[in-house]
Amino acid sequence: MSENNKILLVEDDRNFGDVLCSYLEMNDYEVTLATDGEAGLETFKKGTFDLCIFDVMMPKKDGFSLAEDVRGMDQNIPIIFLTARTMKEDIIKGFKIGADDYISKPFTSEELLYRIQAVLKRSSKTENKKQEAKEFNVGDYHFNYPLRILTYGEKEHQDKLSPKEAELLKMFCMYKNDILPRSVALKEIWGEDNYFTARSMDVFVTKLRKYLKRDENIEIVNIHGNGFQLRIKELS
Numbered sequence: 001m002s003e004n005n006k007i008l009l010v011e012d013d014r015n016f017g018d019v020l021c022s023y024l025e026m027n028d029y030e031v032t033l034a035t036d037g038e039a040g041l042e043t044f045k046k047g048t049f050d051l052c053i054f055d056v057m058m059p060k061k062d063g064f065s066l067a068e069d070v071r072g073m074d075q076n077i078p079i080i081f082l083t084a085r086t087m088k089e090d091i092i093k094g095f096k097i098g099a100d101d102y103i104s105k106p107f108t109s110e111e112l113l114y115r116i117q118a119v120l121k122r123s124s125k126t127e128n129k130k131q132e133a134k135e136f137n138v139g140d141y142h143f144n145y146p147l148r149i150l151t152y153g154e155k156e157h158q159d160k161l162s163p164k165e166a167e168l169l170k171m172f173c174m175y176k177n178d179i180l181p182r183s184v185a186l187k188e189i190w191g192e193d194n195y196f197t198a199r200s201m202d203v204f205v206t207k208l209r210k211y212l213k214r215d216e217n218i219e220i221v222n223i224h225g226n227g228f229q230l231r232i233k234e235l236s
Contacts, residue, residue, distance in 0.1 A: 005029050005030070005050040005051060005120060006029075006030045006031075006032070006047070006048065006049045006050050006051075007024060007029050007030065007031045007032070007049065007050065007051045007052070007053060007116070008031075008032050008034070008040065008043060008044055008047065008049045008051070008052045008053070009021060009024075009031055009032065009033050009034070009053045010033075010034045010035075010036075010037065010039075010040030010043075010052070010053070010054045010055060010058065010063070010066060011033065011035065011053075011055045011058075011082065012035050012036055012055060012057075012058040012059060013055075017033045018033070020053075020109075020112070021033050023109045023112075023113075024112075024113070024116075027113055029116070032047060032049070036058050036059050036060045036061065037054075037058045037059070037060050037061025037062060037063065037065060037066040038060040038061050039060075040054065040058075040061070040066050041061065041066055041069050041070070044070055044073070045073070049077065050077070050078075050120065050123075051077070051078045051079075051080070051116060051119065051120060051123075052067075052070060052077060052078070052079045052080070053079075053080045053081075053082060053116075054066055054067055054079060054081055054082065055081075055082045055083065056081055056082065056083035056090070057083065057084070063081055063082075063083070064093060064094065064097055067079050067081070067094075067097045067098065067099065068097055071097060071098050075098070075162055075163065076123075076163055078100040078101075078119045078120065078122075078123045079097075079098065079099050079100055080099070080100060080101045080102070080103060080115060080116070080119060081094045081099050081101070081102045081103070082103055082105060082107075083102070083103075083104060083105065084104070084105045088199075091196060091199070092199050092203070095196070095199060095200035095203055096203050098162070098164075099200075100119045100122070100123070101115050101118075101119050102196055103115060118191055118192070119191075121191070122189075122190070122191045134146065134170065136170070136173040138173060138176070138212070138215075138218065138230075138232065139212075139215040139217050139218045139232050140152060140153055140214070140215045140217075141212065141214075141215060141218075143169060143170075143173060145166060145169075145170050148160060148161040148162070148163070148165070148166040149161070150169070150211055152214050152215070153214075157214065159211050161211070164189060164204055165204055165207055165208060165211075167188075167189045168185065168189060168201070168204050168205070168208060169208055169211075171184075171185055171188065171189070172208070172220065172228070172230040173230070175229075176230050176232060177229070177230065177231060177232060178229065179223050179226055179227050179228070179229050180228050180229065180230070181226060181227040182198065182201065182226065182227040182228070183227075184227070185201060185227070185228075186198060186201060189201075205220055205222075205228060208220060217232060217233040218230070218231070218232050218233075219231050
């Protein structure tokens with residue numbers, strides 16, 4: 001699975017970065033190492049990668065800023081953050097930017113390898129799902145899932161959704177007016193159900209609420225202890 005996967009590793013500790021490179025290369029990944037955020041951005045611009053691994057605390061450009069720049073060029077590439085910081089605010093910030101995973105130092109090489117494999121597997125599943133021709137009507141909205149376009153009214157307004165936003169909205173549409181269990185969505189879209197993926201899902205639910213706010217008959221309701229419900233009031 002991994003023999004063709006190219007990884008961009010941006011880590012300012014050269015010795016640590018070299019150790020990670022050697023380990024990943026032994027497991028058939030092709031790794032390019034950059035030692036600061038600016039160099040990482042230039043390397044990303046010049047190459048083609050399947051996954052990015054960014055340290056958060058780096059000189060010249062921190063990992064969060066680097067990820068925002070990369071997301072501006074490629075919304076789909078998976079990003080994993082490496083950090084010694086464990087503050088919840090930092091973790092949530094990472095997921096808001098679009099992180100696919102977050103690994104706190106110290107960690108074992110085996111843990112990193114497992115997380116890389118899991119992220120790449122989820123990314124591959126997402127790419128496969130894009131081939132499905134699915135369209136949904138949600139109140140006054142039309143949602144084209146393959147194109148990730150949400151249209152309000154007669155093309156009065158259109159939004160291009162990110163891959164995870166589209167995945168989550170699709171699940172809401174499939175569970176319309178029923179409860180979408182949080183654990184089901186997390187395992188299907190994020191691959192696992194834990195504190196960090198749950199916080200990430202909350203961020204995406206908030207984004208979808210903003211997209212859907214033009215239709216007063218639509219609301220996404222938090223069902224405490226269970227999940228969410230996309231409620232659509234039927235007009236009499």
